[in-house]
Amino acid sequence: MSASNRFDLVDAYWRAANYLAAGQIYLLDNPLLREPLTPAHIKPRLLGHWGTTPGLNFVYAHLNRVIRERDQDVLFVTGPGHGGPALLANTWLEGSYGDNYPEVPRDEHGMRTLFRQFSFPGGVPSHVAPDVPGSIHEGGELGYSLAHAFGAAFDNPDLLVACVVGDGEAETGPLAASWHGAKFLDPVRDGAVLPILHLNGYKIANPTLLARIPHDELDALLRGYGYVPSYVEGDDPAEMHARMAEVLDGVLDDLHHIKTSRARPKWPMIVLRSPKGWTGPSEVDGVPVEGTWRSHQVPLAGVRDNPEHLRLLEQWLRSYRPEELFDDQGRPRPEILELAPRGDKRMGATPHANGGLLLRELRLPGVRPYSVEVAKHGTTSSEPTRALGRMLREVFTLNAEQRDFRLFGPDETASNRLDAVFEATGKQWQIGTEPTDEHLTADGRVVEVLSEHLCQGMLEGYLLTGRHGLFNCYEAFTHIVDSMFNQHAKWLGTHRKLPWRRPVASLNYLLSSHVWRQDHNGFSHQDPGFIDHVMNKKAEVVRVYLPPDTNTLLSVADHCLRSRDHVNVIVSGKNLTPDWLGPEEAALHCARGAGIWEWAGTDDGDPDVVLACAGDAPTMEVMAATALLREHVPDLRVRVVNVVDLMRLQPETEHPHGMPDREFDALFTPDKPVIFAYHGYPWLIHRLTYRRTNHDNIHVRGYKEVGTTTTPFDMLVLNDMDRYRLVIDVVDRVPGLGPRAALLRQHMQDQRTRHHTYIREHGEDLPEIRDWTWPY
Structure with a gap:
């Protein structure tokens, strides 16, 4: 296929996705514009986010091309998750949506259903949510996409995680820390993360910082993080398609070289600068819309009541030339479908986004070898988390070959007395070392970084792509991830109701160095309130365990590591604690x-x-x-x-x-x-x-x-x-x-x-x- 034909195909696919996305925001009926638009065809409440959507569609279309040409496994992580219309449009186009929702087929009836259900009572959310095939990332809160992407890439050597980072999202604290995730990726044993920083210039009502700083300053910032950025900038679709294809091919060539080299990599990334609301109305009521904050949500707000707005909407939708994209039955034309990958290569159908399909049973050693003997209740003492560390050491050993268990923590593994794990694995680390360093290795399966956000996000990404893990943290500072826990618990609550989503390993917290033994660190370290926060969530999702001694902690931990689709919170001290129950008594007590x-x-x-x-x-x-x-x-x-x-x-x-x-x-x-x-x-x-x-x-x-x-x-x-x-x-x-x-x-x-x-x-x-x- 010639380059011009290839770009024409990508452009047609992009136009189809844009049409479908705009239709979801506005149309209740008349999905193929077979007749002139009337107010009766318009939804009574216009909800959704248009501004980021064309850029997401642009990236998705170009990734489809390289997947087809290179047979590459790609997981698409959507940072601007409020661009839900884009992911719904693309998964409908490629057929993965209909695979999971047969009532929404790729024809006129399915298109009408796709449009009608969006942000509609009894329908689907406006954000990227578990309902969307191919997603592991909730779009309701910004800041976590890149951490999720790195977690998904760990121990997935053949996977490319394409992560679109919105320029508004890039202003959040969690995302700012997440750029450092590349310093933990092992090029040989892990997959690759391709950050795509989408600079469309605006948030809800304000410009974004990274879109306004000078080019040299932005370039220096990204290179300082350890990336080699390539730039795709402009607003002319033909020029942008050619440049994006050139850059994407070069980036994938670079990634192939990195994967075959042992030198510390400089990871590539893409900066996509395009207008906010690209291809939408350029001006409404005499003020600019495309390329401004006014396109963030609904560019034309008065369509049912304002004839001029209705005229502009019809003009906008017809500008995509839907008659060239869909046949008389409303099906995408064969040449459009030619761009979409097949089977599991479709980004909406990748099993990495439905991790339960890939989940293997974690090999566990049982608790008995690590238990303490109790000849008489309460007369001996032991350190509960130290015994747990010995049990986790064996978990790492038993699962060394399948590499699907990791321990995450903000520099507290040793402090929380889990350091026996370092006898089985090291701390993953890809940058410089000194002779005094301990346990730093390129292929370690303990990840320590002093950002609770990054630990939580990486673990979530790891779990949702079909693996197992544990997050250990000082109790008081687990509050830092309150909001991240919220989003994950909500994700699981919805995920559990979708029959096509397979169960994933539970998110397990170990909260140690707790309120009653932070006497030396003082008031700032004394807060047991994370439990209260957890208890607000859906009963079928959350569990809280308070083991009183070593043997009960081991029993609880064994249970939690075997569980699925829960958030388990375990609170246990690390200091000498009386041994109240023997191993058998502890097992019975925990069962009760x-x-x-x-x-x-x-x-x-x-x-x-x-x-x-x-x-x-x-x-x-x-x-x-x-x-x-x-x-x-x-x-x-x-x-x-x-x-x-x-x-x-x-x-x-x-x-x-x-x-x-x-x-x-x-x-x-x-x-x-x-x-x-x-x-x-x-x-x-x-x-x-x-x-x-x-x-x-x-x-x-x-x-x-x-x-x-x-x-x-x-x-x-x-x-x-x-x-x-x-x-x-x-x-x-x-x-x-x-x-x-x-x-x-x-x-x-x-x-x-x-x-x-x-x-x-x-x-x-x-x-x-x-x-x-x-x-x-």
Whole structure:
């Protein structure tokens, strides 16, 4: 095929995609313009984003050409995800949309349905969403495309990830950090990421920074990030097609050379500068539209009521010459379809965007080899996350050949005591090293970069393309990715409802260095609120686990690594923690999610009080309070309940793990005082249990936003969750106990005062606190 014919074909495909995209925004009927447009053909509410759409269509059309010519696997990541009409148009054209939605075939009926459903009640969103074949990237929030692209490229050596980065998106913090992702890509074992920075000049109402800085400054910035940019700039379609084809061919040749060379690469990228709203109305109501911020959403807003706007819309749509693009039945003409790749090579049909199709079972070693033996409850201690690190080391070893498990974290793998993994793999690193560096290797499967956004985004991209992983982070700073978690949880919520989307491995968080053991770092590092944020999401998606010791952590982690389509949050300390349960006990307790520790309490089935706990530090304090009560009030019938799975507290009507009322009442009683020591903010427990029969008797202790640099036990005292305060609560709340336990109450108050004085003199906790073990 001659170059001119090739460009004509690309241009025709581009025009078809532009027509389909504009039609989605405006048309309710008359999809092929068989008759003049009337207001009845127009949607009553005009929604969508036109401005970025022609540029996305332009890139998609040109990528189709190189896929056909080079038989290249390409995953298309859409940074300007609000350009949903573009991806819907292209997947409909190539046929991948109809494969998944047979009710939207490639004919006039299907085109009408495609148009009508867009941003319409009962239809599809205006943004790129899980509903769109070929997508791994939610378009509702900007900033995460490039991190997702790098995550998708890891361990995918034959994959090219083409990532369109919008110039508005490029102003976000997560995207600015994401340029560094190329410094982690191994040219041999990983795929390639091709960033395509789309400079169309404007956001919603303002110019974009990168589109306004001088060319030399932009070029220096991109080269400083480690890229070699090629530029495609202009507004004349013929010239732009020729230049884009030349640049794209050169870039793919460069990538082929990089993939066969061991030298540190300078990765290519493309800068596409085109008008915002390209090919749309140039002027409306006497003001410029094309090439300005006015084309960002709907260039012609008054089409149903303004005859001039209706005339301009028809003129605009007919400028694409739809009669040349679609036959009498509304089917794309054969020459148009000739550009589209076939089968799984279509970007809308690539299995890399439906990762469950590629997902293999993760080989897991089981928990028993890494468990700690517990001859007597609570008399020995171990570091939970250190044991988990040894288990993860074996996960890396078992999956070394299939290379589909990674650990991500913001420079905290060793700090969170997971460093045993470095005996099996290193930290992936592609730039300079010094003799004092440790564990930096080109082919490592631990990714550490001090950007929680980048860690989260890479992991999301890795999971959604069919692999497994874990994100470890200091608890307080997981808040940095609150919004990213939101988007992923929403993605999974929709993804689960689409029968053609296959289940993917869960997003697993390990939150360590948590609020109760950040006494040395102080108030800035003390925040357990990520759990509250997670609990706002759909019940079928989220899970929160608070293992009280090493063996329960191993059991929970094993379960989470096997799970699918969830977000699992595990909160576990890294410091020495009492070993409460043996391996078999831990497995049973985690399977229950919540249960009575009969060996700890003294009730005979009819307790006077329930001492409940969730989290390792709260468990320690409840157990110590129980020991004090057994010593000083031996006739008091105490029940100890530990909660590992926080969702168990909800009713079964609200969460799949929730307890029926009868089970909850059996565990916590329908009418006895419940003193609940909880890892996070107390009101979450009330929120989870407010419908329960005994809710009025549930008294929760937890973090009250009181923090400082102090001792570990003082953090508990400052927040009224220490053992002495819990005993006082029991004395105050068990009917009839107050008068006969007045001396005990006084003694507990005195102990808190003694503690206060001691730590200010000695700088450490009381010996009976530091050296305490379970005495029974």
